[in-house]
Amino acid sequence: MIGSGNQALSDNNVVGQHANLEITSHASDWYYAVCAAMGASTLIFMALAFRKPQNDRVFHYITASITAVACIAYFAMGSNLGQVPIQAEFIRPGNKWVRSAGTREVFYARYIDWVITTPLLLLDLLLTAGVPTPTILATILADEIMIATGLIGALTRTRYKWGFWTFGMAALFFIAYELLFDARRHAQTLGGDAKKTFMLCGVFLISIWFLYPVAWGLSEGGNVIHPDGEAVFYGVLDVLSKPVFGFLLIWGHRKISSSSVGLRIRDRSQITSEKYNHGNTQQYGVHPEGPGANVGSHPATTTGHATHTNV
Known part of the structure; x- marks a missing residue:
């Protein structure tokens, strides 16, 4: 007879x-709940x-891509998949939550979720602020370093894991600097709704991100809290930094156009129209400036500012 309720842990015990x-069934239920929240947010976005x-x-x-990837990751964790047992550095026999630990699941x-979604979170913010591409690339590289060092540290048994934690913290401080100082200056230049949205979402996100190293230190790092507690800690942070952040950002962008933050994105109708107009110009000798223009005139023989036409 098939049992009722969440059977994920027993079903995947052989994997x-x-x-x-x-984790216990309580954490599995929680992971599935966060999975549902991520999926619903994706559909709304x-x-x-x-x-x-x-x-x-x-x-x-x-933003929808962020929550979609997180939805899949939380489905895997709720199913107790995508994990590996690692020998805990600290065995705490006096701690009722982790005293049974020889190995702890990681x-x-x-981390696969984070290595995809955290650069997208930064991209949301940096594009909103109109930050130049080189700065965006440097900030995303620091983010990838932060996630990679976190994973390597989590998979390391010895005290050397804290060296990787330190590298990750250095990367996090660099990201914080870029958001709170460099990107903020660009947002102030844009002004208006773009500035307000960046300031609200940027401060909100970086405040949450500084709690992740604490969660890491209590779970994969220090083996202080049970994996069920780890699930709740990380889950709350992820809900805040993905769906809640996403709704704040999308709400802020309701009156912001892509062009106002320096993005030039043409839709299909614009491309078709430009190709049609360009074809007419070449075939019939129609001057881009329209009727009444001197078709045979040369820019070198005229005075004033030259006219540039985007094709």
Whole structure:
């Protein structure tokens, strides 16, 4: 007879190796709840995207991608998949939560999620502020270093894991500097709704991100809290930094066009129209400036400012 309720842990007990200390059905239920929240947020963000012109949907698509990837990762963790047992550095026999630990499960699925979604979160913010491409690339590289060092540290048994934690913290401080100082200056130059949205979402996100190293230190790092507590800690942070952040950002962008933050994105109708007009210009000798222009005139023989036409 098939049992009722969440059977994920028993169903997947034969998949891979398992640690002495791993999640219970309570954490599995929580992970599935967060998975549902991420999935629902994705559908809402996509629905809101279709209310905007095609060339103004970039932030909706980026934000929906973040929650979509997180939805898959949380499904894996709720199913107790995407994990590996790692020998805990600290054995705490006096701690009632982790005293059974010899090995502790580490969800590498979580880091796969982060290595995809955290650069997209930064992209949302940096594009909103109109930050130059080289700065965006440097900030995203620091983010990738932060996630990679976090994973390597989590998979390391010895005290050397804290060296990787330190590298990750250095990368986080660099990201914070770029957001709070460099990107903020660009946002102030733009002004208006773009500045307000960046300031609100930027401070909100970086405040949450500084709690992740604390969660890491209490779970994968220091083996202080049970994997169920780890699930709640990380889950709350992810809900705040993905769906809640996403709704704040999309709400702020309701009156912001892509062009106002320096993005030149053409939709299909614009491309077709430009090709049609360019074809007429070449075939019939129609001057781009319209009727009444001197078709045979040369810019070198005229005075004043030259006219540039985007094709």
